[in-house]
Amino acid sequence: MENEIHQVIPIQPAPYSRSRQAGEAQTVLDHIVDDFEENPAAMQYFYDLFRQVYCHGDEIPHSGKLVGTTCIQAPEELIYAFGATPVRLCNGSYHYDQRGADFMPAKSCSLVKATLGMLSSDNVIPKIGKPDLVVNPSTCDQKKKSSVMIEGMGYQVYDLEFPNVKESEASRVYWRRSVREFASELRKLTGKRLTRANLKAAMAMTGRAQAAFRALHNFRRQTPSLILGKDAFLVTNAYFFDDISRWTVAVEKLNAELAERQAAGFRAVQSKAPRVVFTGSPPIFPNLKLPLLIEEAGGVVVADETCSANRMLYDMTAVDEWLLNDMVDSLADKYLKPCTCPIFTRNDDRKRRLLDLVDQFKADGVIYQAFSGCQVYEMEYRSVAEEFNKAGIPMLYIETDYSPDDQGQLSTRIEAFLESLKNRKKRRA
Amino acid sequence: MSAKPVLDKVRDVVNEVDFNRFRFWFQLVAFVLFVYGGYLAIDLGSKLPFFSCGYNREGRAGVCYLLPLQHQLGRPLAMLFSMASLAILTGFLTFVLWFIVLNKGWCGFVCPLGTLQDWISALRRRMGIRFSNYTQGQFAQLTKIKFVLLALMILIPLGVGGGIFSRDMSPPFCLICPARMILPMFTGDFSQFTVDFSSKTAIFMTALGISITALFLVGSFVKKRFFCFFCPMSALHYLISKPALLKLKKDGSKCTRCGDCYAVCDMEIKEIADDVKTTDIMTDDCTLCLKCVASCPESGALKATFAGIPIFVSTEAGFIKRMNKGCQHGK
Numbered sequence: 001m002e003n004e005i006h007q008v009i010p011i012q013p014a015p016y017s018r019s020r021q022a023g024e025a026q027t028v029l030d031h032i033v034d035d036f037e038e039n040p041a042a043m044q045y046f047y048d049l050f051r052q053v054y055c056h057g058d059e060i061p062h063s064g065k066l067v068g069t070t071c072i073q074a075p076e077e078l079i080y081a082f083g084a085t086p087v088r089l090c091n092g093s094y095h096y097d098q099r100g101a102d103f104m105p106a107k108s109c110s111l112v113k114a115t116l117g118m119l120s121s122d123n124v125i126p127k128i129g130k131p132d133l134v135v136n137p138s139t140c141d142q143k144k145k146s147s148v149m150i151e152g153m154g155y156q157v158y159d160l161e162f163p164n165v166k167e168s169e170a171s172r173v174y175w176r177r178s179v180r181e182f183a184s185e186l187r188k189l190t191g192k193r194l195t196r197a198n199l200k201a202a203m204a205m206t207g208r209a210q211a212a213f214r215a216l217h218n219f220r221r222q223t224p225s226l227i228l229g230k231d232a233f234l235v236t237n238a239y240f241f242d243d244i245s246r247w248t249v250a251v252e253k254l255n256a257e258l259a260e261r262q263a264a265g266f267r268a269v270q271s272k273a274p275r276v277v278f279t280g281s282p283p284i285f286p287n288l289k290l291p292l293l294i295e296e297a298g299g300v301v302v303a304d305e306t307c308s309a310n311r312m313l314y315d316m317t318a319v320d321e322w323l324l325n326d327m328v329d330s331l332a333d334k335y336l337k338p339c340t341c342p343i344f345t346r347n348d349d350r351k352r353r354l355l356d357l358v359d360q361f362k363a364d365g366v367i368y369q370a371f372s373g374c375q376v377y378e379m380e381y382r383s384v385a386e387e388f389n390k391a392g393i394p395m396l397y398i399e400t401d402y403s404p405d406d407q408g409q410l411s412t413r414i415e416a417f418l419e420s421l422k423n424r425k426k427r428r429a
Numbered sequence: 430m431s432a433k434p435v436l437d438k439v440r441d442v443v444n445e446v447d448f449n450r451f452r453f454w455f456q457l458v459a460f461v462l463f464v465y466g467g468y469l470a471i472d473l474g475s476k477l478p479f480f481s482c483g484y485n486r487e488g489r490a491g492v493c494y495l496l497p498l499q500h501q502l503g504r505p506l507a508m509l510f511s512m513a514s515l516a517i518l519t520g521f522l523t524f525v526l527w528f529i530v531l532n533k534g535w536c537g538f539v540c541p542l543g544t545l546q547d548w549i550s551a552l553r554r555r556m557g558i559r560f561s562n563y564t565q566g567q568f569a570q571l572t573k574i575k576f577v578l579l580a581l582m583i584l585i586p587l588g589v590g591g592g593i594f595s596r597d598m599s600p601p602f603c604l605i606c607p608a609r610m611i612l613p614m615f616t617g618d619f620s621q622f623t624v625d626f627s628s629k630t631a632i633f634m635t636a637l638g639i640s641i642t643a644l645f646l647v648g649s650f651v652k653k654r655f656f657c658f659f660c661p662m663s664a665l666h667y668l669i670s671k672p673a674l675l676k677l678k679k680d681g682s683k684c685t686r687c688g689d690c691y692a693v694c695d696m697e698i699k700e701i702a703d704d705v706k707t708t709d710i711m712t713d714d715c716t717l718c719l720k721c722v723a724s725c726p727e728s729g730a731l732k733a734t735f736a737g738i739p740i741f742v743s744t745e746a747g748f749i750k751r752m753n754k755g756c757q758h759g760k
Contacts, residue, residue, distance in 0.1 A: 167703070169565040207753035214745060318689030318724040318752055325559040330692045337702070338687035349686055352705065356682055 016057035068131030092284030229301025282308030448723035466490025499600030532673035537718030681705030690721035
């Protein structure tokens with residue numbers, strides 16, 4: 001009897017590139033690359049990178065200890081200063097989203113579920129290797145509660161205590177202390193010391209990356225646009241796992257090309273294309289569903305207020321005295337004070353940032369994505385909508401998740417919204 | 430070539446200047462001028478709105494207004510309320526005229542005692558010792574002291590003139606001001622470093638002066654611009670700052686409240702980062718050193734204007750140049 005079972009031919013494990021997960025990435029990437037005309041040549045670096053990592057499942061080499069972060073609040077300068085490599089674990093894959101559903105209640109944020117799904121799977125894509133430490137800042141409830149689950153999966157988890165009020169002096173003091181404790185945790189992990197020289201070098205490295213991001217950001221002010229939002233999102237998504245110096249060089253090349261495009265009077269979109277500011281839950285590859293729908297429908301995402309792009313790279317650190325203490329305190333402040341995350345009690349800064357982006361980037365409207373189950377974004381919708389109403393700026397609120405099922409319905413809504421923006425523009429002209 | 434691009438170019442050069450270095454040299458020149466200018470027979474009068482100390486008899490290029498003000502207020506009452514006191518008014522007007530030009534910029538760029546504190550801070554920095562901060566509660570209490578000192582500086586001379594206080598208390602603020610002892614030392618005059626034993630009051634005042642000078646030296650080593658926090662001149666400035674020509678302006682709509690300006694502020698002024706409504710953002714503690722403008726990454730969020738014309742504006746390019754020296758392009 002037993003022999004019969006042993007005689008069953010074992011199923012050969014299929015290579016990753018033929019998995020459903022790789023297929024998901026492949027479809028989105030092909031769409032990004034092939035269905036749009038005149039992509040910048042310098043984008044090839046990023047297309048190749050995503051193809052290697054997400055479609056072929058190639059490994060990403062890194063140096064030193066690997067520190068996974070589940071949020072932009074974990075100060076990456078500190079991680080670099082200790083000779084470790086940070087990698088952002090926030091995931092955008094529908095495959096992992098379904099897998100992660102086991103851990104969370106039915107109505108939960110796709111991003112959190114996908115991150116848990118990714119960490120719990122045997123074959124983690126992007127193939128970054130097992131993080132030596134997962135830093136989980138205590139931001140929203142779903143991320144907070146993930147901590148123990150991630151620990152249960154066999155990872156070493158560090159809860160980085162993050163205040164949920166940011167205006168008070170108490171929160172500044174508390175956060176500065178949290179960041180110092182994080183530094184001593186990293187010291188334990190790496191066995192290295194934090195020095196003035198290595199922190200300054202780390203800050204110079206991220207500073208250069210931020211300067212490159214800001215330059216890209218500024219090129220997007222141009223009307224008609226020089227580059228599409230889907231490409232910009234891909235660039236900032238690559239920052240999650242790419243080698244920071246290589247990433248910076250690639251962005252600088254892209255900027256050089258955009259400068260040429262500007263000089264040549266190039267137009268990536270029609271001159272009447274409605275310009276959209278994107279806000280809310282972060283688009284992370286392969287879930288670039290909304291930005292792609294917007295740009296397929298003839299709109300263009302000119303700027304964003306999300307933690308997978310602008311919020312992650314925009315704010316820069318100023319230091320008065322380049323001594324260790326002042327550098328660490330200034331870094332801590334940068335991660336708390338300008339943050340427009342909806343987990344905070346008040347959202348005045350987010351509203352002001354959005355109004356400023358609409359004004360500076362000459363946007364015609366705003367598209368607000370909330371992942372169903374991401375309560376904080378859902379709850380802030382009302383106050384943000386009121387603010388835009390007052391300012392006379394049209395906004396479309398979309399509740400969605402990683403599932404591709406609602407694409408048809410969403411594209412109808414987005415097309416209608418963009419059409420109304422066009423009409424409004426015509427009437428005003 | 431039209432004038433506009435040239436002007437824009439000049440503006441870019443100014444906005445992207447290595448600000449700390451510029452300010453260091455400006456302060457050095459001002460220090461030399463007001464501490465040694467007297468040897469070149471420079472005399473800018475006795476109504477100066479900063480601590481060009483009158484006790485530095487040989488080197489001074491002008492006298493701090495607080496000295497003549499306290500002397501004038503200390504006249505016998507009969508004289509104080511006579512026509513002779515018109516001179517007090519004209520003196521005050523001259524002081525206001527001086528003040529209006531640079532506003533509190535006199536503190537941040539010219540005042541020799543302020544410059545001296547910056548040098549002591551630089552010494553500490555070079556030794557690798559961090560600076561100290563007040564807590565929010567300490568700040569809220571201590572910030573009132575300068576107004577108390579200003580009130581005393583006016584009331585005590587009136588009391589002296591009215592015969593309530595001894596003449597040995599006059600001029601009360603100068604007797605306790607660290608500039609009286611420290612600045613003359615730069616011209617080799619150490620005579621102020623003495624306790625006057627002629628009367629009990631004199632002993633008390635001069636001893637208090639020496640203690641405060643010692644406190645000044647220790648304080649400014651520990652804390653950036655330690656003394657400016659308590660300076661009655663700073664309080665007086667603030668009360669008359671409305672019509673000043675040099676102004677610090679903030680455009681709250683461009684501010685992200687990132688706190689970069691607060692991080693570099695020697696005076697720990699939180700409003701500079703947190704207040705997005707006030708456009709005239711200079712507070713009573715501000716020394717108008719403009720470091721906040723130099724460290725603001727948001728173009729146009731902070732600026733210094735002179736008679737309404739922007740002269741130094743925060744720009745992203747300027748910020749990147751100053752903060753990330755050499756990391757803009759690969760080395």
